[in-house]
Amino acid sequence: MKINWKVRLKHKPFLIGAFALLLLLVQQIGALLGYDTTIYNERVTELFNTVLAFLVLIGVGVDPTTEGTSDSAQALKYEKPKDDVK
Structure with a gap:
């Protein structure tokens, strides 16, 4: 499993x-x-935990453009997150 941790x-x-x-x-x-x-x-604690769990769910995901949990060969070469806006 290769992941570009720097990016x-x-x-x-x-x-x-x-x-x-x-x-x-x-x-x-x-x-x-x-x-x-x-x-x-x-x-309040339950609400706080739910918000935190949601943030974990949306933030710690795998690269959705590849199969499995590794980053794509293209993503491994990035120096910073790719900006989709041109």
Whole structure:
């Protein structure tokens, strides 16, 4: 599986998704260690987790233009995310 991490780390949706994933992971580890991770109340915490999960869903995706989880040969050569606007 080859992924052009240099470009992925410059792509804003990927960064947002990765940050949201990190927040969810920290919250889960805290809960496992016995820390109260409730933000304001249970409903607000559930809403916050849903928003974070949605951000992860849209941000940490595979390259939709290729089969499988690897980047395309063309995407591996990019120095920055491709701008589709001409």
